[in-house]
Amino acid sequence: MPGKVPSGAAALAGKSSVDHQTKDGRSFWGALAGSRLYQAFSDALLSSPRRQFILLLAFPLLWIITQHLGPMAQMFYVSFLDAYPVAADHPQHFTTDNYLRFFGSSIFLMPFIRTLVFAATLTFATLILTYPVAYFLARHVKRSNQMIFLLLLLIPFWVGEIVRTYAIMILLGNNGAVNLALKWLGLVDRPVPFMYTGFSISVGIVYLTALYMLLPLYSALEKLPRSYTDAAADLGAGPWTRFWRVTLPLSLEGISSGCTLVFLISTGFYATPVLLGGPSTTVFAETIAGFFHAAGDEWPTGAAFACLMFVTALAISLGFGRFMTWLSKGVRK
Amino acid sequence: MTRNTRIVMSILYWAFVLYIFVPLALMVMMGFKDSKFIGFPIRSWTLDWYMSVFENTEVMSAFGYSMLIGFSSTLVSLIVGVWIAVLLNGRGFIGKGVIFGLTLLPALIPGIISAISFRIYAQLWGIPPGTGAIIWCHAVHNVPFVVLIVSARLSTLPTSYLDAARDLGADPLIAFARVTLPYLRPALIGGGVFCMLISFDDFVRSFFLGGYQPTLPVLIFAKLRSGMSPEINAIATVVLAMTAILGIWAERSMRRLQKG
Numbered sequence: 001m002p003g004k005v006p007s008g009a010a011a012l013a014g015k016s017s018v019d020h021q022t023k024d025g026r027s028f029w030g031a032l033a034g035s036r037l038y039q040a041f042s043d044a045l046l047s048s049p050r051r052q053f054i055l056l057l058a059f060p061l062l063w064i065i066t067q068h069l070g071p072m073a074q075m076f077y078v079s080f081l082d083a084y085p086v087a088a089d090h091p092q093h094f095t096t097d098n099y100l101r102f103f104g105s106s107i108f109l110m111p112f113i114r115t116l117v118f119a120a121t122l123t124f125a126t127l128i129l130t131y132p133v134a135y136f137l138a139r140h141v142k143r144s145n146q147m148i149f150l151l152l153l154l155i156p157f158w159v160g161e162i163v164r165t166y167a168i169m170i171l172l173g174n175n176g177a178v179n180l181a182l183k184w185l186g187l188v189d190r191p192v193p194f195m196y197t198g199f200s201i202s203v204g205i206v207y208l209t210a211l212y213m214l215l216p217l218y219s220a221l222e223k224l225p226r227s228y229t230d231a232a233a234d235l236g237a238g239p240w241t242r243f244w245r246v247t248l249p250l251s252l253e254g255i256s257s258g259c260t261l262v263f264l265i266s267t268g269f270y271a272t273p274v275l276l277g278g279p280s281t282t283v284f285a286e287t288i289a290g291f292f293h294a295a296g297d298e299w300p301t302g303a304a305f306a307c308l309m310f311v312t313a314l315a316i317s318l319g320f321g322r323f324m325t326w327l328s329k330g331v332r333k
Numbered sequence: 334m335t336r337n338t339r340i341v342m343s344i345l346y347w348a349f350v351l352y353i354f355v356p357l358a359l360m361v362m363m364g365f366k367d368s369k370f371i372g373f374p375i376r377s378w379t380l381d382w383y384m385s386v387f388e389n390t391e392v393m394s395a396f397g398y399s400m401l402i403g404f405s406s407t408l409v410s411l412i413v414g415v416w417i418a419v420l421l422n423g424r425g426f427i428g429k430g431v432i433f434g435l436t437l438l439p440a441l442i443p444g445i446i447s448a449i450s451f452r453i454y455a456q457l458w459g460i461p462p463g464t465g466a467i468i469w470c471h472a473v474h475n476v477p478f479v480v481l482i483v484s485a486r487l488s489t490l491p492t493s494y495l496d497a498a499r500d501l502g503a504d505p506l507i508a509f510a511r512v513t514l515p516y517l518r519p520a521l522i523g524g525g526v527f528c529m530l531i532s533f534d535d536f537v538r539s540f541f542l543g544g545y546q547p548t549l550p551v552l553i554f555a556k557l558r559s560g561m562s563p564e565i566n567a568i569a570t571v572v573l574a575m576t577a578i579l580g581i582w583a584e585r586s587m588r589r590l591q592k593g
Contacts, residue, residue, distance in 0.1 A: 042504055056423065060420050067439075072450055151581075159534060160535065160576075161535075163360075163569045171356045171359060264442075268445045285445040
């Protein structure tokens with residue numbers, strides 16, 4: 001790569017040697033830089049570092065405001081309207097009814113709490129499940145093999161929500177692989193109804209989010225110098241002490257970002273609870289979606305509920321993040 | 334580390350690999366079952382379900398539609414993502430941290446909330462549900478991933494390369510096109526395929542922003558709601574194979590380029 005630059009850079013000098021440039025293979029850039037249109041453009045926008053910076057900044061700023069913040073802002077705005085989309089002859093009214101509707105009925109409150117409890121429990125379960133895996137990858141596998149071991153787990157992870165949910169349906173169904181194995185082992189006579197319960201949703205969601213936990217944990221543990229645990233061992237610390245006093249405290253950052261990610265993502269699954277759950281396991285995503293399948297005037301309620309969900313989930317994960325930072329600061333002292 | 338913990342750890346790792354792979358392997362197997370009913374044991378095997386997938390025009394058109402959406406949204410995400418990454422890796426300015434945080438926002442918003450907020454937003458701009466709306470939403474959702482992947486590569490670009498280009502008379506735009514962009518190639522391939530895969534496999538956004546034509550995941554969902562069948566297994570296996578091939582190819586080409 002470094003060898004290529006000087007020869008390529010020679011042709012960069014479009015402005016000074018346009019005539020010469022047109023003769024060799026790199027004429028396009030010389031011609032472009034020499035063209036009048038480009039000169040005018042360059043004079044207008046690139047003539048000073050300040051203008052260059054404004055050109056560089058303007059589009060990302062516009063994109064982030066309109067595309068990243070815009071949808072959330074509009075959703076928040078709509079959540080206070082009495083009807084949306086607004087009919088032509090209908091004046092707009094602001095109202096907080098959409099939010100009050102949530103607190104008025106346990107039909108909405110139950111799925112909301114269920115979602116948060118599910119998400120928190122599953123985040124913890126995922127952490128327990130993936131920590132040893134991440135530890136093994138980062139500390140026990142040879143560095144040259146780590147990528148292959150990691151890739152082995154990454155490939156299935158790229159397959160989307162629907163396909164993997166379906167795979168879980170086949171695994172846990174009444175005629176599924178687990179029930180077949182249990183029957184074959186003589187543990188049960190009739191199939192265990194795993195499907196359409198909280199259990200099947202849990203298996204599905206952990207299956208979908210495990211890698212979001214594994215990757216931050218792996219990168220935190222991989223950065224941790226081996227000499228730290230070796231030093232602790234030299235000072236007489238046994239394996240458990242080394243883990244509790246050295247490894248775990250120093251991987252708190254990975255735990256924190258992994259948990260935040262998994263928590264936020266698990267609150268947003270829609271297809272998985274629909275396909276794997278039953279009437280007694282309705283999650284809030286299904287409640288929200290219900291308002292969008294109905295006629296248009298239910299949208300503001302859906303928007304209000306989505307805002308409530310997002311703000312609560314965000315507050316919980318931010319609070320958790322702050323707590324973990326506090327914890328790891330205590331460790332470093 | 335003692336030998337015992339090492340053995341326990343490796344057992345846990347392989348158990349995890351099994352947990353990840355077994356459901357997908359069972360799904361692939363079930364597509365070969367010579368019966369309409371999903372369930373074990375499989376007594377006789379057939380290739381019919383897989384064969385019929387390629388003759389099924391509904392599936393093939395959904396497949397093409399998903400590819401179209403994937404390609405278009407990836408193109409948009411790459412352009413925007415590279416632009417933002419270049420801004421964030423350049424000189425410092427007030428509010429850079431805020432911009433970085435907001436750049437990552439679409440990746441952190443839970444799926445259902447992202448989908449319905451775009452449904453409302455599309456209404457504001459008068460964009461009807463359909464192809465345009467899906468491409469738009471996928472593009473926005475994928476920008477953070479491009480920014481992260483491109484930034485990682487950009488941070489290793491020696492400043493001397495750009496200085497050399499500038500000394501030879503290139504203005505920043507030409508220096509970008511002739512030095513930075515070729516240098517970013519592995520990140521562009523990797524990020525592009527990553528976006529492609531996310532878009533291709535996305536359900537919730539396509540479901541809420543889609544019109545009458547279903548993308549492949551939406552089609553599978555619709556079929557699933559009317560009952561399981563080995564036909565769905567065959568379709569899902571095609572998706573799985575596509576994803577695996579693309580993913581491995583991207584990973585390999587990214588690593589080869591990064592070495593060179």
